[in-house]
Amino acid sequence: MNVIFRLKPLVFHLFFIALVVFAIEYSEHIWTQYFTAVKSTALILTGIAIILAVQFNHSRLGWLSLVLALYAINQDYQFLALSLAQQQVFLLLFLACIAFVADRGVYSIHTLYRVALVAALYGASFFYPALLSYLGTVPPLPMIVLAALVFTLLIVRTALSPNHSHMAFVSLLVVLVLQEMHFVQLERYSLLLVSSVYFVVVILIESYLLAYRDELTKIPTRRALKQLSLALGNKYTLAMLDIDHFKKFNDTYGHDIGDQVLKLVATQLTKVRAGGKCFRYGGEEFTVVFPGKDKEIAIAELERLRQAIQDYKMVIRQPVRKSKDARGKAKTKQKTVSITISIGVCQKGAKQTFDQVMKVADEALYRAKKKGRNKVSE
């Protein structure tokens, strides 16, 4: 179930690339008159994709753009000395490998490793037909089998680490297979156009998420809160939330369990109703903003959240010191703990700036702590 949830954004990727592919395919007859313009546009966009990939540390998408550009240019100049089948094998193998290496800076030794990888895959695809005839199998079945294998690998990789780059690899593979099966018939430069537009979008989305979404809790960051503050009207209520005795929790159970607590609280906060928007302000502090809402509505909702977090029983596994089970593994015991949060609320007053509203909410939070914690204060 969790795996399906992780792969959910892949549907949007496939939908987006299908849209771009079919839009280009169905307008290709118009474009053919301007083929030189299509070529130049595809190459320019590939250049932009590569520059963005290098700039925003998405080198794998940069490498993929470069390989696709070589694949397209090879149509005119045949410098790769590979048959069509060999080129397809090369692309499939490259997709499989690039998904399993990390994004690395271009000005590092890793660039040499990537060049070596490309050279090794070139060799592998060169000898692929010889290998097939040695094994006695007949194309094109092995190509489809290879594609299915690579597809499985990419899906596993995406499920393990569901980022947009991995989803882009899967989507591109789907397009290549559809192309191979003649469901779509894009010119190579049109394919390059599709992939470069797609990669630019993916790099921009990834960079946006990096800046505006918290890596640990996956909720918007303080920077996103600042952004929202510029768009808020004159009426809103803001709450500052802080986990109680979090330092003690960290010291007792360790930083990893502390991180789990942060994730748990964030998950509960994302269930906020009444139009509330939650943010990780920093450390163990969160902010919830209710645009257009009076504080009475916000307080009722915050009370509900406070109660929900208090009622949630978190199970912690702790190693029992020096005890081992029959297989020699360290024994663990389970413990259930409750987390509580304190909340300070402020409704924007006339002429109050966003920073002033935050300051007042922070002072209210301080009072909630003083009153014994696990409280909403205004």
Ligand SMILES: Nc1nc2c(ncn2[C@@H]2O[C@H](COP(=O)(O)OP(=O)(O)OP(=O)(O)O)[C@@H](O)[C@H]2O)c(=O)[nH]1
């Ligand atoms: N595990 C983990 N701990 C963090 C993170 N960010 C901040 N902290 C810890 O949060 C703790 C904050 O502690 P304090 O500010 O003293 O507050 P507190 O212990 O919650 O006490 P009260 O707020 O008074 O109830 C510190 O120990 C930080 O190390 C994080 O991302 N992960």
